Amino acid sequence: MKKANEKGITMVTLVITVIVLIIITAIGVSTGSEIIKKANLQNINTNMMLIQAKVKTISEQAKFNKDTSNYKGTKVSEISGNEQIDKLQITDKENCYLLSQTDLDSMGLEKITIDEGYVVNYNTNEVMYVKGFETEDTTYYNLTDMKNLSLE
Numbered sequence: 001m002k003k004a005n006e007k008g009i010t011m012v013t014l015v016i017t018v019i020v021l022i023i024i025t026a027i028g029v030s031t032g033s034e035i036i037k038k039a040n041l042q043n044i045n046t047n048m049m050l051i052q053a054k055v056k057t058i059s060e061q062a063k064f065n066k067d068t069s070n071y072k073g074t075k076v077s078e079i080s081g082n083e084q085i086d087k088l089q090i091t092d093k094e095n096c097y098l099l100s101q102t103d104l105d106s107m108g109l110e111k112i113t114i115d116e117g118y119v120v121n122y123n124t125n126e127v128m129y130v131k132g133f134e135t136e137d138t139t140y141y142n143l144t145d146m147k148n149l150s151l152e
Helices: 011-065 083-087 101-106 143-147
Strands: 096-099 118-121 126-134 139-142
Touching (some): 011 118, 011 126, 011 143, 083 126, 139 143
Antiparallel strands (some): 118 126, 126 139
């Protein structure tokens, strides 16, 4: 005997509800991932612009005084066997320096923490991020390229 007027959730309603929740979750996760990636890019750009401003100051003082002893970092030409630096394809290794956390601190940039490192060219004032910023198909290393990069 069937009861008339049965109440409750049917299996179809439950399945539809679960599918809708899965779709909403997938949209939220992908949107959240993009927001995090954009924030990371912005953070890297900001750090590199701060470093570039300090490098310009140091470089101008060195040119004025004709003394490069105030350059911070380790000359890239003195570093061998570093795969990350080799990926940067640096041609002017005499004017490029790898910055350490101590170098950034001495430049007054103690709020910037180094995870992989930054290379600066005191001749061109270019800043390169050793780790690089990866998109789906390309890895960007220098500030000029990252400034023009838009994640959509």
